[in-house]
Amino acid sequence: MSQQYPALLVIVPLLSALAVAVAGWVNRKWCFPLAAAALAVAAWSSVGLLFRVLHEGVVIYQLGGWPPPVGIAYYVDHLNGLVLPLVSIVALLNIMASKKSVEQEFPDKICAFYTLYLLMVTGLLGIVVTGDAFNLYVLLEIAALTGYGLLAIGEKRSQLATLHYLYMGTIGACFYLLGVGYLYIVTGSLNMVDIAEILPDLYHSKAVIASFIICMVGVWLKMAFFPLHAWLPNAYTYAPSASSSLIAPLVTKVMVYVMIRLILTVFTPKFAFAAIVLSDAVVWLAVIAVVMGAILALAERDLKKMSAYIIVTEVGYMVGGAWLGNRIGMTGAILHIVNDALMTLCIFLVVGNIVYKVKGYAFDDLPGLFRKMPFTMGAFVIGAMSIIGVPPTCGFFSKWYLIAGAISAGRYDFMAALLFSSLISVVLFFRVFEISYYEPFGDSHGHDDRSGGIDEAPVTMVVPLLMVAAILILLGLYTDYIVNHIVQFAIPEALV
Amino acid sequence: MNDLVATIIAKYNYWIYITLMMAGLYAMIAKNNLVKKIVGMNIFQTAIILFYVSIGVKKGATIPILEHAHGHGHDAHQAVHATDYINPLPHVLMLTAIVVGVATLGVALALAIRIYNTYHTLEEDEILAQIREE
Numbered sequence: 001m002s003q004q005y006p007a008l009l010v011i012v013p014l015l016s017a018l019a020v021a022v023a024g025w026v027n028r029k030w031c032f033p034l035a036a037a038a039l040a041v042a043a044w045s046s047v048g049l050l051f052r053v054l055h056e057g058v059v060i061y062q063l064g065g066w067p068p069p070v071g072i073a074y075y076v077d078h079l080n081g082l083v084l085p086l087v088s089i090v091a092l093l094n095i096m097a098s099k100k101s102v103e104q105e106f107p108d109k110i111c112a113f114y115t116l117y118l119l120m121v122t123g124l125l126g127i128v129v130t131g132d133a134f135n136l137y138v139l140l141e142i143a144a145l146t147g148y149g150l151l152a153i154g155e156k157r158s159q160l161a162t163l164h165y166l167y168m169g170t171i172g173a174c175f176y177l178l179g180v181g182y183l184y185i186v187t188g189s190l191n192m193v194d195i196a197e198i199l200p201d202l203y204h205s206k207a208v209i210a211s212f213i214i215c216m217v218g219v220w221l222k223m224a225f226f227p228l229h230a231w232l233p234n235a236y237t238y239a240p241s242a243s244s245s246l247i248a249p250l251v252t253k254v255m256v257y258v259m260i261r262l263i264l265t266v267f268t269p270k271f272a273f274a275a276i277v278l279s280d281a282v283v284w285l286a287v288i289a290v291v292m293g294a295i296l297a298l299a300e301r302d303l304k305k306m307s308a309y310i311i312v313t314e315v316g317y318m319v320g321g322a323w324l325g326n327r328i329g330m331t332g333a334i335l336h337i338v339n340d341a342l343m344t345l346c347i348f349l350v351v352g353n354i355v356y357k358v359k360g361y362a363f364d365d366l367p368g369l370f371r372k373m374p375f376t377m378g379a380f381v382i383g384a385m386s387i388i389g390v391p392p393t394c395g396f397f398s399k400w401y402l403i404a405g406a407i408s409a410g411r412y413d414f415m416a417a418l419l420f421s422s423l424i425s426v427v428l429f430f431r432v433f434e435i436s437y438y439e440p441f442g443d444s445h446g447h448d449d450r451s452g453g454i455d456e457a458p459v460t461m462v463v464p465l466l467m468v469a470a471i472l473i474l475l476g477l478y479t480d481y482i483v484n485h486i487v488q489f490a491i492p493e494a495l496v
Numbered sequence: 497m498n499d500l501v502a503t504i505i506a507k508y509n510y511w512i513y514i515t516l517m518m519a520g521l522y523a524m525i526a527k528n529n530l531v532k533k534i535v536g537m538n539i540f541q542t543a544i545i546l547f548y549v550s551i552g553v554k555k556g557a558t559i560p561i562l563e564h565a566h567g568h569g570h571d572a573h574q575a576v577h578a579t580d581y582i583n584p585l586p587h588v589l590m591l592t593a594i595v596v597g598v599a600t601l602g603v604a605l606a607l608a609i610r611i612y613n614t615y616h617t618l619e620e621d622e623i624l625a626q627i628r629e630e
Binding site for chain 2: 134137138141145148149152156157159160162163166167170171174177178181184185
């Protein structure tokens, strides 16, 4: 059984997606338990796989018994061993938390929603687990196409926003495909490990350099790296809460994982940081991304769009950290994939709870929420502290590594950008705290619900949210373990 | 000059795919109608499919079907000259990419229908004007 974990991860959600679609015709009530059970199996397998990687080292799973490079192999090392549980656990927590909100927002589309949800998770897990460059493209598109469906269920403006996302997402995926094509021309292989073995003789080939840059631009488009971010805020804001709290934490982070995988495994740090001179320019872009993301977030007057711009900032952190070209920065970037996914999940689940109760996410809807929804807002405070970077929450530790990496690389501009955006985050979140704590009740809608007292979201929404908040603190406390036992081995020794 | 012409002619498949790709990108950026943008996107994808198909081609080679591969006797053990056959792998990959392209086109057109039902137009500037008025 444990030998089959890499395949189970992808197969179980994929087949369950079909089962959910069929079950929906018979009885709509079966959709949720089936989907949740499938995600639980995926989460179980991914955690089991992580422990196997910790004990045995790299796990290579040959699909159909065909050895690479002819067959497609799943390649699991410490890097995706860490990201796989993250993706499956975030998906599982979110499906639990969003059950009520799905039933409230689009009761007639429950079945379609869970089918797409499972297919999306299949795509994301597949992207992370695969060791084949072309297979990655196909799964990228599976995740993207289902993502468009999930986002477009939302309010009136969501379809146009999703169409813009679709244009940009397709260009991004096509660029990645083009880059893989150039790699295939020069190496004749699609297996990542195989390509990495063939490439060193070709580091000065123009085709390899072109392929690297084209792949990077494609991946940056998909992860909304600053100048290419324009699709993200609207697409995530107008989506239904249940979709945005799945897609906002995972998609950008999985794409950051793809970038780090390309740098570390396929092209190797020797090529990415030494053979071509690109890292300085990319860190500059990251500096601009961090600063601009923070400023754009400051201009927003609603909680969900503000959080969407914070994602743009966080993507800047991770890209910058990865491109600093040293071990500490890369550690920070990998750690931040995990931390930021959970922080974003926390914030978007809070938004989901608020939308469930108040039917809005603008700042005008927030007054009095601390008294009305104490548990939700408590979790919001922890999530906000983590994004600001207050110890002992996990956000502090990854930011610490990023700043240490910036100092040891001599990039004080990146360090300054990180500190600046942390300060902006303080302003962003304390403004929300102030509105929802001090401002008087329900004046904006003209009715006074001062008499209300506690009116918290349902237990099924609050409990997963509190679990996420607890994980944020636990991850912070166990950062040392994660770095020394997992992240340490995810980075090749060539990178110092 | 002759060198330039020779380079262009020798690598004409790349020039064709780049031209198509840029045509598609131009349509996506410059056109105002959503369906025209979607068609541009499809041209963009098709250009990359053509690129992949063209890299599998070899001069004087034929389709990769071994005529007597499962035959009996000495035929089965004959060595296969890779130069006699075009590379099938890029073509197989593109079958998948074509499916992805069709699916993307389908989703995009479905979204365009939903947008048309909401705003009763497919011209982007008119839709944005309506959004601003709200």
